[in-house]
Amino acid sequence: MTDSLTFHFDVDGENFVSAGQASVQVKKNLRELGFPPEIIRRVSIAMYEGEINMVIHAGGGAADVDVFEDRIVIVLSDHGPGIPDIDLAMQEGYSTATDNVRSLGFGAGMGLPNMKRYTDEMRIESKVGKGTVITMCIFV
Numbered sequence: 266m267t268d269s270l271t272f273h274f275d276v277d278g279e280n281f282v283s284a285g286q287a288s289v290q291v292k293k294n295l296r297e298l299g300f301p302p303e304i305i306r307r308v309s310i311a312m313y314e315g316e317i318n319m320v321i322h323a324g325g326g327a328a329d330v331d332v333f334e335d336r337i338v339i340v341l342s343d344h345g346p347g348i349p350d351i352d353l354a355m356q357e358g359y360s361t362a363t364d365n366v367r368s369l370g371f372g373a374g375m376g377l378p379n380m381k382r383y384t385d386e387m388r389i390e391s392k393v394g395k396g397t398v399i400t401m402c403i404f405v
Contacts, residue, residue: 270332276316278325287328288312307383314376315341321366339401347393
């Protein structure tokens with residue numbers, strides 16, 4: 266594979282049941298392409314956490330995955346409320362999830378920290394009132 270393969274997914278912000286479908290599909294795609302299980306696991310976890318965050322906080326968004334021979338780049342973008350304090354949001358356990366979301370078993374404040382933990386590089390660009398773009402890279 267000399268060029269990249271690109272996969273695009275729309276993340277439905279109204280449906281917790283469908284959250285995670287993109288990460289499941291990428292997992293299948295990477296398996297078919299012969300990527301090592303540990304790389305697939307890291308990509309799946311980072312993507313799933315991002316999808317859930319888009320559903321909880323942003324009303325959905327888009328996930329784009331570019332697969333290269335030496336790396337996998339995941340770009341998650343939304344038009345949600347933005348993240349006012351990225352440093353605070355990166356702290357384990359910090360969450361702005363509603364009680365209703367927490368009652369569903371989400372919103373423990375581990376999404377962004379786990380995304381960082383399972384990727385080699387992560388960049389967050391966010392503007393309050395405009396949305397957030399998170400770019401993650403996992404080297405193969």
